[in-house]
């Protein structure tokens with residue numbers, strides 16, 4: 592687990608090879624294992640594997656050009672009918688998104704978090720493209736695929752960010 596945390600890096604180059612349905616299913620299951628405020632599990636997910644849809648998302652997202660190569664993407668959304676507090680909804684979705692990134696790393700699948708919330712234009716364009724209901728907030732898009740680039744593991748230690756007992 593600790594190795595997976597350090598090895599997770601944003602992968603933006605993908606091989607032209609589809610993911611297995613079982614892999615996508617496992618990533619979704621890991622997303623659903625995330626903690627959520629009041630255990631309300633406010634997430635909803637859209638799994639995207641159609642090439643045309645992925646290309647359309649690449650057009651919409653200004654920093655998502657890698658979606659033209661990625662064989663899959665997961666959109667992590669929050670359902671405001673399940674969690675009316677937007678702060679909690681976002682935190683639930685962030686926890687689920689991080690689980691997807693870590694699970695992908697553990698499965699040797701490359702991934703990158705593409706920000707959606709709070710960019711109104713992106714959120715609206717994605718909602719229209721994927722027919723997402725009014726009460727559902729698209730929060731994060733994760734591009735997925737077998738990596739076609741190698742990146743060194745993270746090796747962070749930033750003592751200036753740590754405050755022991757008091758600030």
Ligand SMILES: Cc1cc2nc3c(=O)[nH]c(=O)nc-3n(C[C@H](O)[C@H](O)[C@H](O)COP(=O)(O)O)c2cc1C
Nearest residue numbers: 599600601602603654655703704705706707742745
């Ligand atoms: C909220 C959020 C939004 C991000 N949006 C993008 C994005 O739109 N495009 C992209 O290529 N990477 C995006 N990233 C990935 C960051 O650029 C990346 O995590 C950071 O540069 C650190 O690199 P690492 O993930 O390899 O450790 C996003 C990350 C977060 C947490």
